[in-house]
Amino acid sequence: xxGVIQSPxxxxxxxxxxxTLRCKPISGHDYLFxxxxxxxxxxxxxxYFNNNVPxxxxxxxxxxxxxxxxxxxxxxxxxxxxxxxxxxxxxxxSRSDRLSSGNTIYFGEGSWLTVV
Amino acid sequence: xQKVTQAQTEISVVEKEDVTLDCVYETRDTTxxxxxxxxxxxxxxxxxxxxxxxxxxxxxxxxxxxxFQKSTSSxxxxxxxxxxxxxxxxxxxLSDNTDxxxxxxxxxxxxxx
Numbered sequence: 311x312x313g314v315i316q317s318p319x320x321x322x323x324x325x326x327x328x329x330t331l332r333c334k335p336i337s338g339h340d341y342l343f344x345x346x347x348x349x350x351x352x353x354x355x356x357x358y359f360n361n362n363v364p365x366x367x368x369x370x371x372x373x374x375x376x377x378x379x380x381x382x383x384x385x386x387x388x389x390x391x392x393x394x395x396x397x398x399x400x401x402x403x404s405r406s407d408r409l410s411s412g413n414t415i416y417f418g419e420g421s422w423l424t425v426v
Numbered sequence: 427x428q429k430v431t432q433a434q435t436e437i438s439v440v441e442k443e444d445v446t447l448d449c450v451y452e453t454r455d456t457t458x459x460x461x462x463x464x465x466x467x468x469x470x471x472x473x474x475x476x477x478x479x480x481x482x483x484x485x486x487x488x489x490x491x492x493x494f495q496k497s498t499s500s501x502x503x504x505x506x507x508x509x510x511x512x513x514x515x516x517x518x519x520l521s522d523n524t525d526x527x528x529x530x531x532x533x534x535x536x537x538x539x
Contacts, residue, residue: 353529412478413459413521417471
């Protein structure tokens with residue numbers, strides 16, 4: 311089975327530009343998570359969805375960040391405008407309903423973002 | 427509130443040594459799950475193990491073993507006869523009734539030949 315698929319794997323952009331990160335969760339998974347990893351803050355949960363509905367976006371750093379999940383097989387994380395401090399690895403992850411998965415989350419390979 | 431503490435920032439060992447990575451957690455829930463993930467130099471996050479709060483049995487998988495003790499709120503990970511390929515950052519994580527997975531700060535393990 312295909313795992314969580316993220317694109318792009320690497321992106322270098324200039325400050326002020328819009329960045330869109332994409333994610334395809336594992337088929338059949340009901341939950342989708344966006345995490346950010348930096349040296350200073352480690353792995354932070356930004357937002358998560360259940361059945362395409364955003365449940366908790368308290369980790370989204372500011373209004374420049376937005377996330378959508380228009381259907382069960384696709385999600386985007388958008389940064390507009392981007393700033394150098396947004397440079398990080400952004401992970402998408404998914405899992406199935408808790409009873410069968412025990413909350414086990416499976417991660418994509420990450421999108422490495424550099425804002426210059 | 428949930429919290430996961432990995433006090434060891436970095437550990438260095440020589441190949442074939444045994445090494446234990448410590449993890450201490452905090453939660454108010456009686457039902458929760460504990461995890462270990464591995465992040466090799468290539469950057470991906472690889473799921474290693476899940477334990478639920480009702481199962482305190484230790485688990486062994488090849489050279490890997492896990493010791494879950496509710497009395498001390500710990501979920502430690504031991505690698506026996508370490509190998510260079512074990513070099514990675516290892517994260518302990520906790521998930522309770524909030525659906526969130528909260529990570530510790532990670533322990534970087536370097537295994538030298």
